[in-house]
Amino acid sequence: MEVLDLSGAGLVAAVLDGDRRAIARMLTVFDDAGPGSAEAASKLAAHAGRALVVGITGVPGAGKSTLVNALLGAWLERGHKVAVLAIDPSSPITGGAVLGDRIRMGEHGAHPDAFIRSFSARGELGGLSRATRAAVDCLDAAGFDRVIVETVGAGQSETAITAMADTRVVLCPPGLGDGIQAIKAGILEIADVLAISKGDLPFAEETAREMREMLTLRRTAPEQAWKTRVMLVSAPQKKGIAELIEAVEEHARISGHGQRLKTPALGASLAVPADPNDAEAWRARLAALAERDGLCSTLGISVIAGGPGRAEVTMTVDARHLNFNGGCHGGAIFALADAAFGLASNSHGVLASGINAHATFQVGVRPGEKLIARAHEYSRSKRIGVYRAEVVRQDSENKETPVSAFTGTVSIKQ
Incomplete structure (x- = not known):
């Protein structure tokens, strides 16, 4: 058996040649954040962009x-090379993960055009692993033309797949009932296709109807080329799979491939700047953090400025942010303030997890108005940080009107 060159350049070259052992080894390097992983990720990203990345x-x-x-079986039958990256939740007690998603895909594991890999989320929020971007680029560069990314079981706020996938499929079981209300403000809004699973069971048609009715309440721009579709599928019976694939590929034809490559990859931009007064370095770091946040991407929140313990973000109110009365949804304003709060509290380079937040609202906001949220550190110890954010409405003459006040407390993990 040929000996695999494990040097950085040799391993990258072997991945580009499609060597399965090299791909497996490289994914392990990324998952462990091993020596040279950032350099290898950069080299492979330069060869990526051809694969259609589908988030499930x-x-x-x-x-x-x-x-x-x-989906894996159907695409293999159509002659595609398909890779699957399945993210499993990690235990909050042991830190380990079962990595059991591959059990359900065993029938295709030996196919020469299939590659299946599980990653542990390792405590990352948003539904993905920290190494997901590098792993997707690796599989793309290795010649797979379809890459499926399966997130952990997601709730309202696990929307990191938004920035990773070209096409997002949100799967909903039938009979959710009022559960739709609990999750629609987050994960359902990122869907390009809403698939109702177990379509042969009772309530599947009713759930599909509820989803379609929900979509009629969503404001979309008239020129928007793609309208979210609702489909019934039954994977064990292979029902609706061909139609789902056609919808996914039609969306890809409209939206294109390699959407994740339009934002900078993770790496050096996440390093904490050595100079606390280097405004551009701090802004770039916080912008890189925001690009990892699916909700920031979904709502159009961008970073204006930042520094140690502070962040300034903005968004312009459009159809995505409106409530049933045509005004800006309070949740969108809260999300803007929360984004500034999260960036400011994580600006120091250690993980800060929000444990308490409170917001008040002063005035309403209408479509087309620009909002700015500024968060700053009120106090910070080794364990606890306290932050305050203020949201203002800025007019064409840069005059500012207070909109909301936000306070938050974080637990700091060194």
């Missing part, structure tokens, strides 16, 4: 792995 997300138990297995 949804609540726990929706049937994501079973659907991924059906």
Whole structure:
């Protein structure tokens, strides 16, 4: 057997040649953040952009792995090279993960055009692993033309797949009932295709109807080329799979491939600047953090400025942010303030997890108005940080009107 060159350049070259052992080794390097991983990721990203990346997300138990297995088989039958990256949740007690998603995909594991890999989320928020971007670029550069990313069981705020996938499929089991209300403000809004799983069960048609009615309440721009579709699927019976694939590929023809490559890859831009007064370095670092946040991407939140313990973000109110009365949804204003709060509290380079937040609102906001949220550190110890954010409405003459006040407390993990 030929000996695999494990040097940096040799391993990258072997991945580009499609060597399966090299791909497996490289994914391990990325998952472990091993020596040279950032350099290898940069080199592979330069060869990526050809694959269609499809994100499969949804609540726990929706049937994501079973659907991924059906898509994998269908695309293999069509002559595609297909890679699957399945993110499993990690235990909050042991830190380990079962990595059991591959069990449901075993029938295709030996196919020469299939590659299946599980990653542990390792405590990352948003539904993905920290190494997901580098892993997707690796599989793309290795010649797979379809890359399926399955997230952990997701709730309202696990929307990191937005910035990773070209096409997002949100899977919903039938009979959610009022559960739709609990999750629609987050994960359902990122869907390019809403797939109702277990379509042969009772309430599947009713759930599909509820989803379609929900979509009629969503404001979309008239020129928007793609309208979210609702489909019934039954993966074990292979029902609706061909139609789902056609919808995914039609969306890809409209939106294109390699959407993730339009934002900078993670790496050096996440390093904490050595100079606390280097305004551009701090802004770039916080912008890189925001690009990892699916909700920031979904709502159009961008970073203006930042520094140690402070952040300034903005968004212009449009159809995505409106409530049923045509004004800016309070949740969108809260999300803007929360984004500034999260960036400011994580600016120091250690993980800060929000444990308490409170917001008040002063005035309403209408479409087309620009909002700015400025967060600053009120106090910070080794364990606890306290932050305050203020949201203002800025007019064409840069005059500012207070909109909302936000306070938040974080637990700091060194």
